[in-house]
Amino acid sequence: MLELAIDLLLAAGAITxxxxxxxxxxxxxxxxxxxSLGLLVTLIWARLGAWDIAIAxxxxxxxxxxxxxxxxxxxxxxxxTAEEGVADGKLKLDGEDSExx
Amino acid sequence: MFDRLVLHExxxxxxxxxxxxxxxxxxxxxxxxxxxxxALLLSERxxxxxxxLTASRMDESGVENPVTAVLLNFRSxxxxxxxxxxxxxxxxxxxxxxxxxxxSMVEVNHRHSGxxxxxxxxxxxxxxxxxxxxxxxxxxxxxxxxxxxxxxxxAGACVALKLSGRYHFFWHPLKARLLLTIGLAVFVLVGGFxxxxxxxxxxxxxxxxxxxxxxxxxxxxxxxxxxxxxxxTGLQDxxxxxxxxxxxxx
Amino acid sequence: xxxxxxxxxxxxxxxxxxxxxxxxxxxxxxKLLAINIMGVSVxxxxxxxxxxxxxxxxxPHAMVLTGIVVAVAGTALCLKLAVNINAIDQNERDSNHQ
Numbered sequence: 001m002l003e004l005a006i007d008l009l010l011a012a013g014a015i016t017x018x019x020x021x022x023x024x025x026x027x028x029x030x031x032x033x034x035x036s037l038g039l040l041v042t043l044i045w046a047r048l049g050a051w052d053i054a055i056a057x058x059x060x061x062x063x064x065x066x067x068x069x070x071x072x073x074x075x076x077x078x079x080x081t082a083e084e085g086v087a088d089g090k091l092k093l094d095g096e097d098s099e100x101x
Numbered sequence: 102m103f104d105r106l107v108l109h110e111x112x113x114x115x116x117x118x119x120x121x122x123x124x125x126x127x128x129x130x131x132x133x134x135x136x137x138x139x140a141l142l143l144s145e146r147x148x149x150x151x152x153x154l155t156a157s158r159m160d161e162s163g164v165e166n167p168v169t170a171v172l173l174n175f176r177s178x179x180x181x182x183x184x185x186x187x188x189x190x191x192x193x194x195x196x197x198x199x200x201x202x203x204x205s206m207v208e209v210n211h212r213h214s215g216x217x218x219x220x221x222x223x224x225x226x227x228x229x230x231x232x233x234x235x236x237x238x239x240x241x242x243x244x245x246x247x248x249x250x251x252x253x254x255x256a257g258a259c260v261a262l263k264l265s266g267r268y269h270f271f272w273h274p275l276k277a278r279l280l281l282t283i284g285l286a287v288f289v290l291v292g293g294f295x296x297x298x299x300x301x302x303x304x305x306x307x308x309x310x311x312x313x314x315x316x317x318x319x320x321x322x323x324x325x326x327x328x329x330x331x332x333x334t335g336l337q338d339x340x341x342x343x344x345x346x347x348x349x350x351x
Numbered sequence: 352x353x354x355x356x357x358x359x360x361x362x363x364x365x366x367x368x369x370x371x372x373x374x375x376x377x378x379x380x381x382k383l384l385a386i387n388i389m390g391v392s393v394x395x396x397x398x399x400x401x402x403x404x405x406x407x408x409x410x411p412h413a414m415v416l417t418g419i420v421v422a423v424a425g426t427a428l429c430l431k432l433a434v435n436i437n438a439i440d441q442n443e444r445d446s447n448h449q
Contacts, residue, residue, distance in 0.1 A: 051245035134367025
């Protein structure tokens with residue numbers, strides 16, 4: 001009974017985190033929620049008896065993928081803010097480019 | 102063009118999709134997922150699978166952990182090709198980086214004044230991760246663990262080192278390329294060496310199977326760690342001159 | 352028994368979520384997250400099928416283990432391509448403006 005409850009909770013948590021991650025307003029939030037989905041999924045692998053995969057997922061799915069996504073996010077985002085600064089300063093003519101959040 | 106197509110939400114332009122399109126997408130994915138669930142519930146349960154077959158041949162594999170046995174003995178072609186895929190990704194990543202052949206593989210920025218607490222933590226963490234990865238590699242023979250886990254733990258520790266800003270990794274020097282390829286090279290060499298007798302490729306002789314698997318795993322660990330770290334550094338490094346500060350002062 | 356069923360159904364629901372994200376979300380990082388969620392759901396289905404209560408089938412486990420590593424490598428390559436295209440695109444726009 002308790003095991004069933006744990007399984008149901010983990011399953012519901014995984015779906016909730018996936019939906020939240022996809023629906024997040026900011027990309028940063030989405031990435032962080034995805035990393036927490038990775039951690040929750042690690043628990044699910046452990047529940048399914050896949051200890052080898054749980055170890056790998058904890059290191060790769062929750063650690064490295066998050067680091068990779070955040071590094072890429074920073075570069076994509078960094079470029080934007082730098083560019084918006086430029087757009088504010090001297091490129092006011094191009095209305096579409098200088099329009100920002 | 103690119104940022105307007107795929108990054109536009111940060112620039113405040115209008116969303117590309119109308120709400121009707123979104124509803125259609127939602128319906129499509131709902132139907133897909135519902136159909137798959139229905140198929141799952143209506144179909145018969147999967148058979149016993151290969152658990153019994155694997156268990157009956159375990160004493161021929163040279164290890165006691167069934168997952169390691171499958172990975173590196175019964176289906177070692179899979180793993181060989183997977184390491185080849187990793188190497189291809191590494192080559193692709195390397196080709197997209199600015200060339201830095203004159204740099205050494207690891208450069209320490211001695212003048213970098215980082216957080217002393219972080220530096221102290223890393224001193225413990227990296228040693229701990231190294232020991233943990235050696236442990237995982239060794240116990241992979243009879244308990245959960247193995248080359249992938251060990252490699253990713255080392256890669257994680259090195260990512261932490263890289264993030265501290267004191268260390269820079271460059272992958273163009275020969276030494277670094279050797280690290281990237283050693284896993285595949287050792288795997289192919291061992292597999293080919295097995296084929297010299299009356300056995301086939303990757304069919305290990307029974308008495309040396311455990312030792313050969315450990316050798317392959319050791320090399321694969323190094324390569325997996327190096328490739329994963331290369332993937333991270335390739336993404337993180339901004340511009341070639343952004344890492345100029347990493348040059349040692351000597 | 353029921354455990355397999357719970358996680359199989361969960362994995363398919365996750366697959367649907369990921370598929371929607373892939374179709375409907377415009378941002379490239381979100382699309383990659385969606386693809387990764389779909390990957391996780393496939394792994395979950397494989398592992399749920401491999402779990403027969405007492406006996407555990409190691410072959411799907413080995414497949415998933417390789418799959419996780421390949422998935423992270425593919426994700427990294429996609430991210431690098433996106434970052435590079437963005438940089439090139441920006442350079443072009445900057446030179447056009449001047």
